[in-house]
Amino acid sequence: MQAYTDIRALIIDMDGVLWHGDRAQAGLVDFFQALRELKLPFILATNNASLTAEQYVDKLEKMGVTVALKEILTSGMATALYLSERYDPQTTRVFVIGGIGARQPLLDLGFKLTELYETDPDQRAHLVVCGMDRELSWDKLATATLNLRAGAHFIGTNGDLSLPTERGETHGNGAILAALTASTGVTPMIIGKPESIIYRQALSLLNVDQGYTVAIGDRLDTDILGAVRTGIRSLMVLSGVSTEQDVAAADFGPTWIVPDIRDITEILRNNTL
Known part of the structure; x- marks a missing residue:
């Protein structure tokens, strides 16, 4: 098990991790409360270019979560x-x-x-x-x-x-x-994941060494492969597209796998991964 202090920033996917369409994932509000309590900086980096940063802020607000424009990076x-x-x-x-x-x-x-x-x-x-x-x-x-x-x-x-x-x-x-x-x-x-361009832009915004940064995503072929190509650790949730069977069949994979963001909240609050 590794200490939470080894993680100083997160790059978080949205579709499949935080919500499905307009339906928030269970534990969404608590997850962001934990990030704020722990003063853990993050960038919400999504491949979905259909909305502006302002629209994503509004979407999260409707789900009970407040984020800043500077915490969002879309592929657009x-x-x-x-x-x-x-x-x-x-x-x-x-x-x-x-x-x-x-x-x-x-x-x-x-x-x-x-x-x-x-x-x-x-x-x-x-x-x-x-x-x-x-x-x-x-x-x-x-x-x-x-x-x-x-x-x-x-x-x-x-x-x-x-x-x-x-x-x-x-x-x-x-x-x-x-x-x-x-x-x-x-x-x-x-430009977006699995290419490293968007991850490197997120790292620049966070201004945290990539060795202390973890990417969170639900897709093996984009979120996780992009993290691998960028050289950062990754945590895959099973609440979106990819499955444990997909990981077993691939020649690359995430550093960790958990069911959903509720598990990440518990992990961060308990100080272990």
């Missing part, structure tokens, strides 16, 4: 930050498949977003960014395809093939990326 935010470090926002045009959570961070950093069926070659997008889109349409897919065929670079906020909801598991952004790859032959660059 991570994508905008990554692109702003490599492209000039003032001269780079972006076509976005995705909701406000994918669009707003790009706008905040000064990128110009192009519209459907932009036919002027001088106004076409340099980049196609694809995130979770609950209003996905034929026209959006067609416009993305035309831009990609014209040479735009392809960026996926995340590659999750499925999404846990209160109704069950539905398709995720990875399914949309697959459709666009099938129609264009272009493979996207992924």
